[in-house]
Amino acid sequence: MAMRLADFIRANIEPILQKWDEFAETVIRSARGMGKAAIRDHAREMLLTIAAELDRANRGQPLVARSEEDAAEAHGIGRWTAGFDINETVSEYRALRASVIAFWTKADTTIQPTDFDDLLRFNEAIDESLSASLAGYTAEKEKHERLFQTVMTASPDHVFVLGTDGRFMYANQALCKLYRIAPDDIVGKTFVDLGQPHALELQQQLVHVIASRQSCRGELSYACGSDCVQQYEYILAPAIDNGGKIVAIAGTARNITERKAAEEKSWRWANFDVLTGLPNRRLFCDRLEQDLRHAERTGIPVALMFVDLDRFKSVNDQLGHVAGDRLLEQAAQRIASCVRRTDTVARLSGDEFTVILTEVNDVTHVEILAQEIVDELARPFQLFDDVRSISCSIGITLFPNDAVTPDELLRNADKAMYASKADGRNRYRFYQRAVSQAGA
């Protein structure tokens, strides 16, 4: 052959790369996100580097200069990052070697002694390049594994990998600490083996993730002592290989106990009266709407009471606001003690309370209850060193007889309450009767 191998490679680089492309189609399937052009450019770069090495060898210079070794190493790192597995990385070099030799052998007519030297050096160059590349690949892989381990170990969240049979393949330190088990001992066990009440739920979720091939989230409680329950939010996600097969389930779980407590606290702030602990106006309105909807379905009436303390201002004026607060707290407890657990007692504002009575089959019961509240609030209140007596005025309206909307019902109850006040306080009045009396 007239042409040296290095020159041959440079002259035939296009057809060599064309052949390489065809082979690469089958080898590099798993190189996610890497375009064909990028892969080809890499091959071109490697071939030109090897050709330059052959030139140097022909001139009697050392075969592999440091910079080429670095380039091959960087290539290996790139292959790991691009998602190549180690076989694909090796195959890539084998394909390059095969492409070049196939072309060269085909083009060869008369073999010169120098051709054997070139072939030998070419193979050596490919081997050197491959080993530098693999060194880069494995170093990068190990570096990432170490980083992964560090992140997993430091993570306060639970991270785990389960096989499709539900057995642990990996669990990080946080999870092992929770279950009081060594990381090596947890491998091969299932959540059921760890003996937690939430195990069956997780097992079912696992089956669901495998069947649907979709991730799922959920919440669970973990009893970490007789009076300690921690809440966790978890995500289970299927790990799918290049062939579309589910090979594992990756899971994370985060302790949300504090977040839940904060949410609960802010929900209480938004919906309950701080002084009395009763539902506030907002929650009262929600409950009234719900109760009315329910009553529409069942056809059983609802009664709404408006309870206003009589001359409460004088308690504040004479004994101070703190004593007034004490009275409001006690009044709230007394009203609540008169009703069923299913009924709602709320504090709308100041000394105004409301009571929603559901499933009122007999209005007589409403009257009895209203009188009970009047009597309860007429009993003396112990306010620190003082004892005070006040009374209350109650207005009552009925759904659906008097009105059907929450606003109208509230207005009616308010009017009936004022009728009680006008009648001399310390009593209750029904809206209907108050209206007909006013009309009479």
Ligand SMILES: Nc1nc2c(ncn2[C@@H]2O[C@H](COP(=O)(O)OP(=O)(O)OP(=O)(O)O)[C@@H](O)[C@H]2O)c(=O)[nH]1
């Ligand atoms: N201690 C205390 N007082 C409050 C609170 N909210 C409102 N008040 C007072 O409650 C009083 C309500 O008075 P009113 O309902 O207007 O009048 P009243 O003295 O009860 O007289 P009648 O309703 O006409 O019988 C006002 O003095 C308010 O300042 C509270 O949270 N604590």
